[in-house]
Amino acid sequence: MTKFKMAEAFQRVNDQSKKAFTAYIMAGDGGLHTLKDTILLLEQSGVTVIELGIPFSDPVADGPVIQEAGQRALKEKVTLTEILHELASFKEEIQVPIVIMTYANPVFKIGAGRFADLCDTAGVSGVIIPDVPMEEEAEFKEPLANHNIAMIRFVTLTSSSERIAETVKDAEGFIYAVTVNGITGARAGFAGDLNAHLSRIAEQSPVPVLAGFGVSSKEQAETLGAACGGVIVGSKIVQLLHEGKGSEIKQLIP
Numbered sequence: 736m737t738k739f740k741m742a743e744a745f746q747r748v749n750d751q752s753k754k755a756f757t758a759y760i761m762a763g764d765g766g767l768h769t770l771k772d773t774i775l776l777l778e779q780s781g782v783t784v785i786e787l788g789i790p791f792s793d794p795v796a797d798g799p800v801i802q803e804a805g806q807r808a809l810k811e812k813v814t815l816t817e818i819l820h821e822l823a824s825f826k827e828e829i830q831v832p833i834v835i836m837t838y839a840n841p842v843f844k845i846g847a848g849r850f851a852d853l854c855d856t857a858g859v860s861g862v863i864i865p866d867v868p869m870e871e872e873a874e875f876k877e878p879l880a881n882h883n884i885a886m887i888r889f890v891t892l893t894s895s896s897e898r899i900a901e902t903v904k905d906a907e908g909f910i911y912a913v914t915v916n917g918i919t920g921a922r923a924g925f926a927g928d929l930n931a932h933l934s935r936i937a938e939q940s941p942v943p944v945l946a947g948f949g950v951s952s953k954e955q956a957e958t959l960g961a962a963c964g965g966v967i968v969g970s971k972i973v974q975l976l977h978e979g980k981g982s983e984i985k986q987l988i989p
């Protein structure tokens with residue numbers, strides 16, 4: 736059921752002539768007991784997909800806002816297994832598809848097979864592991880595929896056209912199109928030819944292409960979304976939640 740739930744969510748957005756909006760949050764930031772309410776808030780705000788980050792001690796791609804959220808979550812001592820158990824406990828009450836964003840190490844600790852089983856029990860639709868390149872994805876992807884859970888791939892600004900073609904071929908869930916070189920977090924602006932890059936990927940991709948890194952306003956979401964399937968917003972949402980301003984999240988969605 737799982738990856739199909741995500742495909743249905745994208746279809747619904749498309750039927751309304753809208754673009755997808757994926758919200759990233761850090762599991763355990765504010766305590767694991769807040770997870771359900773945060774997910775329900777995002778669902779009510781109108782997000783299409785939730786990317787649920789797993790705290791990790793060495794988050795190489797995370798910018799300062801996400802790193803700090805990870806530090807707060809690590810202080811709560813929440814583990815990948817606990818997060819997936821917690822998710823399983825209320826999965827019947829949420830509609831919005833969930834994608835788990837974790838570095839490879841927490842998965843290695845429990846094993847890729849057990850990870851896939853726990854994701855399945857938690858009703859997870861997809862998985863993003865940013866430190867696992869396509870060449871090494873098989874050991875994670877196969878057990879996930881047995882449960883119809885998508886393994887999401889990245890395209891970056893420096894990916895060659897051959898690389899892009901290879902990445903979108905058999906892509907699952909969506910393509911994560913990274914909009915800047917570097918780490919996550921707000922940016923003043925984007926490269927002038929970014930929209931051309933995004934639409935080139937979107938033309939070839941069988942699944943939606945979502946642009947992420949540095950998107951922090953509704954205007955940016957609109958501009959980038961015009962060239963592809965939509966956007967992913969992380970740092971801005973993590974910041975708003977931390978400041979107790981979760982009710983403002985809906986204003987970011989075009």
Ligand SMILES: O=P(O)(O)OC[C@@H](O)[C@@H](O)c1c[nH]c2ccccc12
Pocket residue numbers: 759786788796797801836865918919920921947948949950967968969970971
């Ligand atoms: O925070 P930003 O700039 O809005 O970007 C999303 C990003 O934080 C989220 O998708 C993410 C969090 N950690 C990551 C690690 C790698 C790739 C992506 C991520």
